[in-house]
Structures are given as C-alpha cells and as structure tokens.
Amino acid sequence: KAGVTQTPRYLIKTRGQQVTLSCSPISGHRSVSWYQQTPGQGLQFLFEYFSETQRNKGNFPGRFSGRQFSNSRSEMNVSTLELGDSALYLCASSFVERDTQYFGPGTRLTVL
C-alpha cells in the first residue's frame, strides 16, 4: 500500500503571495491532519479533515485554510504569506479517529 504523499516537496515564495499544498492519504484512510513544524515552535497542529468536513482546528490565523475532497485528498492554503510561515508542513492520515497516524514526507516552504 502506498504511503502518504505530499506535493510539492519544496516551495519558495515571496511575502504576500499565496500557496497551496496537496496531500494524498493512504488508500482507505479518511482522516487527514496537517501540522506545521518550525525550529522555534516545534510540531503544531493546523487542522483535521474527515469525510470532507473539518473536524478540528489548531490555533492559527484565518490565512491558513484547508479542504478535503471526496477521494480523501486534502489541500491546505496559506494566503498573504509572511516570513514566519517558512516551515515544514506535514500531512498525516489515519483510518479512524485516535488511531495511529502516518505522515507524509512534508513540504518545505520558504518565504522570502
């Protein structure tokens, strides 16, 4: 079974731009969660989607949004990029809630 995939793997943007990241979960997994990892803040939860519905949201500004499609693939969008948005963005999927989560390779975003 293929693992969680994320695209693109690397991204360079400038302040004020917006960006869309994509995540394809493991086949059969309907829960997709997103995390941001920075050296200063560590791994922080962004949001979780299940069956196209956002079930949980972390403490991030409204510039961070996401969605999930009927095939469970998920996208997250960050608008009006700031330098502090530079981070590794990780996506994880699980079969059911509160089960083992499997992570993708991440998208490394650099904002200049």
Added chain:
Amino acid sequence: GIQVEQSPPDLILQEGANSTLRCNFSDSVNNLQWFHQNPWGQLINLFYIPSGTKQNGRLSATTVATERYSLLYISSSQTTDSGVYFCAGHITGGGNKLTFGTGTQLKVEL
C-alpha cells in the same frame, strides 16, 4: 501547561551503545506514539503504544499509563538511528489532534 515532555533533549552515542529516551505526559494525554524524524524531515512511525511493552528489532517501548510516562529503548545503536525522536499523544476531547513533545535529538557516531 506542558502536556508532553521529553528527555534528554540531546544525546550523543557511540555506535553499538544502548540508550533510553523518556516521555512524560499529562493526565489529558493518551494513545502515546513514538516517531523518528529522519534527516529529510519525514516522521516515521515507531510504536503506537497506549500501554504495555512492544518490541521491533533493536527498538522497544514501554508505556506505564498509570504513571504517565513512556520509554523508548534503542539497543546496539547504528548511525542510521540518528535523527529526532518524538513522542506524541491524543488530547482527551481533542479528536485526532496529536500533541507532540519537543523531541530528543540523537546523534550516533562511529
């Protein structure tokens, strides 16, 4: 307050040595998991261990849920074990959200 705490923050070992990493977690945290983050950033599942002991090759983990701690044992360490080890758990009432510790940075030298 801090809900998941890891120690030590940094560890340097000679190849072949054994080590123990510790994770303390608060009452609101459960379903403890251990991950290894490789140098390329990917988080690799090691153990899903809400309680009890599990072993996988040179790695084993024990969670004592009643005392709110978990231990990850690495035996006969190899250079490929280098990276950051995270423990994480679900928060009661927090759905599928994982709360992570700050990690243990492990370097295994020849």
